Amino acid sequence: MKYDYKAIEKKWQDIWDAENTFAAKQDFSLPKYYALVEFPYPSGQGLHVGHPRSYTALDIVARKKRLCGYNVLYPMGWDAFGLPTENYAMKNHIHPEVVTANNVARFKSQLKSLGLSFDWTREINTTDPSYYKWTQWIFLQLYKKGLAYKKEMSVNWCTSCKVVLANEEVVGGVCERCGGEVVHRVKSQWMLKITAYADRLIDDLEDLDFIDRVVTQQKNWIGRSHGAEVKFSTTAGDELLIYTTRPDTLFGATYMVISPEHPCIEKWADKITNLDAVREYQEAAAKKSDFERTELAKDKTGVRLEGVRAVNPVNGKEIPIFISDYVLISYGTGAIMAVPAHDERDYDFAKKFDLPIVEVVKGGDVTKEAFTDCATGVMVNSGFLDGMSVDEAKKAITEWLAEKGLGTPKTNFKLRDWVFSRQRYWGEPIPMVNCEKCGWVPLPESELPLVLPEIKDFEPTGDGESPLARHTEWVNTTCPCCGGPAKRETDTMPQWAGSSWYFLRYMDPHNNDALASREALEYWSPVDWYNGGMEHTTLHLLYSRFWHKFLYDIGVVPTREPYQKRTSHGMILGENGEKMSKSRGNVVNPDDIVRDYGADTMRLYEMFIGDFEKSAPWNTASIKGCRRFLERVWSLADILVDGDGYSAELEGAMHRTIKKVTEDIEVLKMNTAIAAMMSLLNEIYDKKSITRGEFKTLLILLNPFAPHITEELWQQCGYEGQLAHAKWPEFDEAKCVEDTVEIAVQVNGKLRAKLTVATGAAKEDAIAAAKAEPNVAKALEGKTICKEIYVPGKLVNIAVR
CATH class of the missing domain: 3.90.740.10 (Valyl/Leucyl/Isoleucyl-tRNA synthetase, editing domain)
Known part of the structure; x- marks a missing residue:
């Protein structure tokens, strides 16, 4: 039967959707695992092949953890406020809200086409008033504790975006977003006192499992x-x-x-x-x-x-x-x-x-x-x-x-307080009013969310004021303190506001009374494994750690740190070895890869492409090799034989592969895990048969990498239930030892042969076998043997004169 990947992938994606297969359980008595990837900014361009690298790697971790019996939370949402959407909206004369909805729909369909096991029942969007109500609530708590304050100061001003930028948003002397010229202006700004947490942001890194380059970058940016x-x-x-x-x-x-x-x-x-x-x-x-x-x-x-x-x-x-x-x-x-x-x-x-x-x-x-x-x-x-x-x-x-x-x-410290005001429309309104009598007054929490008004003229003013300043019917209000006339703050929050706590909302996304229930926070905290880009180390990662520490101090969250483990991935480059961009003409669209090769092939290739932490160029020729591997797995059904256990010939290889894949997933060595399964497949084809027990194990091991094909084969073979609910196989350490091992044979340090011997071969037996090799025997002719060295499992070296 032909491997019809298009039909198979649609079939299982529909089943997972209908059954909410990957929804985290509300049973807080189960062992939990919270895997997280940075939620994307849904741009109009959609995904490129670099995005799925991070998503697929943590998806593999999440799927394996479920098979190991964990209650897994692997959520997804949208970081949808900010300049790119607003700039696109102005250029095309479309309201940012419409642009956001269209972009989210596009991104979501692409993510689903990849078979990623996100819990879509917990989907969040930072532009949803029910979400940013709590972003505003956190700001008010910061204000009440003296950590949010208004100050006139010299700020970075992007002459293109016409907006104030935080120091972290100026890269190489230009705007991180648009590349426009950045100059200094004196403006009255809302500031967040992140410097109050500078010592703790450094000291608490010692207790975390962050990769070294992330730790170094955070320490250097804080600059104590x-x-x-x-x-x-x-x-x-x-x-x-x-x-x-x-x-x-x-x-x-x-x-x-x-x-x-x-x-x-x-x-x-x-x-x-x-x-x-x-x-x-x-x-x-x-x-x-x-x-x-x-x-x-x-x-x-x-x-x-x-x-x-x-x-x-x-x-x-x-x-x-x-x-x-x-x-x-x-x-x-x-x-x-x-x-x-x-x-x-x-x-x-x-x-x-x-x-x-x-x-x-x-x-x-x-x-x-x-x-x-x-x-x-x-x-x-x-x-x-x-x-x-x-x-x-x-x-x-x-x-x-x-x-x-x-x-x-x-x-x-080099770290400066966080400039929190933006003179743009598409952001969270800052819930403060200015009264001539009372000064700045916070909005009562009962009046949250302060909803962003829907306006048509959302273009920047050019004079440094927010577009909201033009809308007096929204700006003019009453003072919550004295009841007199007052004006709302017209600056909005930066994009980084909504992303500074989103991981908490996933824990309890439909709660109307708190950002998340205490029970959910205590169960899911902290995030067990967080993966994201290195470019966010001094922006989002630093800001979110600051907010979380503040929430811990006021008793909202139960842990000092939001993330226990943090890794970062290398970029996928164009086939020419350069960063993918439209201007270079080297962007690869994942939709094309899924159409031509299938989602499972794409997932497998993105993990096989090289070391996860390093950048790697896209190679269309190599992706075909991953497709052939899956076709060979599909054809195993033709040589399937009865037997629930492992055959004597494959028992060692099965246990070694289970061990290798199990351990490699935990350290993101997905490429070597795949190589191990490819090697096992070769051994199976050499044997020309595979038992039902061996096939079952191989399908479970491959499932996190290629979920669609493995689910289909699982069903066709009549194994019980869905593979997604199966149990991860265990290995016997004693059976992982190779029966034989290849060793090098040297004469005076020069390689003369390679020899296969029993793993525990005695020195005398190994040296005797080495001398029997024709090339070795020839090199020993007429020579006097001075010394014979045997390094078990590695080499024989015979010194002669």
């Missing part, structure tokens, strides 16, 4: 460092506060640099004699992104403040103050001391402006080409610190500064 805050007095009478990780180098500070946005510039306006040059530089700096400003390779620019100087607190020397764009007001104190002898950037700046360079750590030349290794040297030119090691000097200077009232020990 230990040092001191130091006060520099100025000739203007004010103090400049700086943060440094190297207070031991204070004697080498020969100038200071402050951010172009530093408030002292305004305070000193009447004292700065070159104010026009300063203003011109401030204007130019405002047009640059933080990335451009801090790029190490760029040319150093700045303006000396004429009329005001700083005083080095350790030696009383007056030193010049510059403004330069490489110092950011948003990091540290917005001011630095410059030690050009031991910092490359300071060195470049000092050479350009002809500033003194004073070595204070002995151990190298004071040149750009050979900077002192100033973490291990000995202090020089540093007064009372001379002769000390760096570590000794750090301790001594910190104590001296504290004693003199000139500084204090300080831990600092």
Whole structure:
């Protein structure tokens, strides 16, 4: 009978849909397993073949866990607010709500065509008011605890999207979404105080099973460092506060640099004699992104403040103050001391402006080409610190500064508070009103959700205000506190809001009284295995950990961390080895692959393509090999014989394959698990028969990878029930040992033959068999044997002269 994959796949997808085969059970007495993949942004382009790689890998894990007796939650939903949908809607003059509905329908049909075992009874959508009611509720709790606040500040402004961006959304100096120019503007913004959790976001990584590169990226982004805050007095009478990780180098500070946005510039306006040059530089700096400003390779620019100087607190020397764009007001104190002898950037700046360079750590030349290794040297030119090691000097200077009232020990972070306002329409309304009498007032929780009004003119204003600001009938309201006139906040939340807690809603998605019931949260928490892209490590992953920790602190969730395990997948590249994109013309549409080869073949190929964590190029020729493998499995029915057990010839191979597939799935080595099943299939065809017991085991092992064909064969062979409800096979460790093993035979270290011997062969037997090999015997002719070495299971080496 022909392998009709189209009919088979539709048949089983319809059955799974009708029976809700993969719905998680409400029986909280069962052992649970929560597998999660990042829910997609449903774009108009639909899926490309890169998306299913993550979904299929965790689907295999989820299916195996069900077969092992776990109550599995493997859900799916839609991260549907945000700029891409709104930009598409504006371009095509379609309302974002309509665009979202169309895109979701398209994505869902594609996901179902792949046979993914999602629990569709728990489907969520971040644009659903019954969902974002709880996003708004979480914001109100943050506000009540002082972690959400309004602040006027310099922000990243995308000139194309006409919206404020968080630091994490500016990549390579441009907008992460559209690639548009990013400049700085001063705006009043809602902020979330993620910095209050900075220490815990680092420290709690130690208890989690996250891959190393995710841990490293999170730690680097948070950027914790230990040092001191130091006060520099100025000739203007004010103090400049700086943060440094190297207070031991204070004697080498020969100038200071402050951010172009530093408030002292305004305070000193009447004292700065070159104010026009300063203003011109401030204007130019405002047009640059933080990335451009801090790029190490760029040319150093700045303006000396004429009329005001700083005083080095350790030696009383007056030193010049510059403004330069490489110092950011948003990091540290917005001011630095410059030690050009031991910092490359300071060195470049000092050479350009002809500033003194004073070595204070002995151990190298004071040149750009050979900077002192100033973490291990000995202090020089540093007064009372001379002769000390760096570590000794750090301790001594910190104590001296504290004693003199000139500084204090300080831990600092690169992480900034999260800019939470967006001046766009397609997002969650922020549930706050502004009253002239009461100030900012939170909406009562009983009035949630604050529904996004349906408006036609949703294009950005261009003046930095949200489109909602034009709709006075929605904006004008009454103050919940005093009953007087008030105005609603017209900025909306960023896309990352809805994705910061969605994994919790899956646990109890239809609850109207809470984001999820306590019983469901305690049963399903934490997520056992979460897979997603590396590009979300400093955005979604960091934000969601922050929100979860906050919810833990206020008693809503039972665990400190949302995810116990986190892995990330490599991209599938185009056949030319480049990232898939329309402009490169190398995008592969999964619909075409499913049509031409079948979903099971596609699933198998995406897992067989290579190491899951690494990128791999698409290869149409290779996918045909996976199709042939499934056709050979289909044809096994022709050589099926009676027998519920394993035949003597295949018993060892069956147990070894069960062990290999079982263990490889747990570490995402899907490619080697598939290779093991391919090898077993070859042995079966060599034997020219397969028992019903052997076929049953092979179908169960293959089912997570290729669910449609295995379910069909299971039914055709008359095995009990559906394969989806079967029991995962067990292996006997003792029977996994190979009866024979291939060893290398060397003469004087040179390979002369390969030999198959019994696994436990004695040394004498192995060496005797090796000498009997024709090539070995020839190499030994006329030679004197000096030594005979046998490494069991690996090699025989005979040394001669």
